[in-house]
Amino acid sequence: MSKIIDGRKVAEELKKKLHALAQDLEKKTGIKPGFAALRVGDNPASQLYVQLKGSQASELGYHFEEHVFPAWTPAEVLEAKIVELNQSSHIHGIILQLPLPEQLDKFHFLSLIDPAKDVDGLHPLNAGKLFQGLKGGFIASTPLGCLALIRTIHSYLEGLTVGVVGCSLLVGRPMALLMLQQDCTVWLAHSKTLNLPLLCETADILIVAIGSPRFIKGDWIQRGATVIDVGINRLPSGEIVGDVDFSSAQTRAGAITPVPGGVGPMTIASLLRNTLEAAFRYADQPFPLE
């Protein structure tokens, strides 16, 4: 049976460090890390995610504010709020919770966020830095969290074959680029990919983010591989499951993340890590975490 990668434990350890560093920063410079979330419409999942992000930011001693807008909000109103937050000296990290209502173009609004405060790493400048392998940007929190979980299993990544299933802007694409930066050999699959089971078997590390319950079966997985399941799917019964069929995967994988309790907690912890780094940069202090 495979080792279960405990995302909650890894996230708690990271958050302890963030809490201590946030206190040090405030003592030394008077700067309290500030995090703002923009949410448009009444998507219940978005509401829950922002609430979790906010409560955890507050637990770490950050200043947190949520700005909620009705679904019919005119573009200018949202633009004006982003500009205001960009200029605020109390706010160091800004996220725009996705999805946005259909009439609002996410790319337009994401590109208005000051790249120095774009802790979700979705501004074209930050996405471009990752593409070019440059440091000094922000990397989307889910891929960053996945890498931290992978590192609990692999101290040496160079040359390993990493398969990423799902190529979304938020998860799959930055994930593939981040693993390429670790000198892995990377493939990236999507809904048109042929022979996915055969491809999956080549992966020493398989990362899945597609939003399809229990889609990846155990016998697709290379024996001993590390499996990172990003998916969060609610079944009609109310049960939350991942994109990987956990029970069959467990008999093949060397290590695997559970859902819930795997990638989810690390996503939030990594977002809070990015926010703290943004505050350190604002204070012109070296950020001590990797």
Ligand code: NAP
């Ligand atoms: P998304 O934007 O809907 O993208 C899904 C990706 O999966 C697309 O690239 C799509 O391919 C691909 N795909 C769909 N069906 C496929 C199939 N049968 N075979 C291969 N590829 C397939 O989703 P997302 O935002 O990346 O999220 C994916 C999942 O992760 C969701 O369950 C979401 O809730 C979860 N998630 C979890 C966290 C966390 O913190 N744990 C964070 C973010 C997302 P095409 O491009 O060809 O359409």
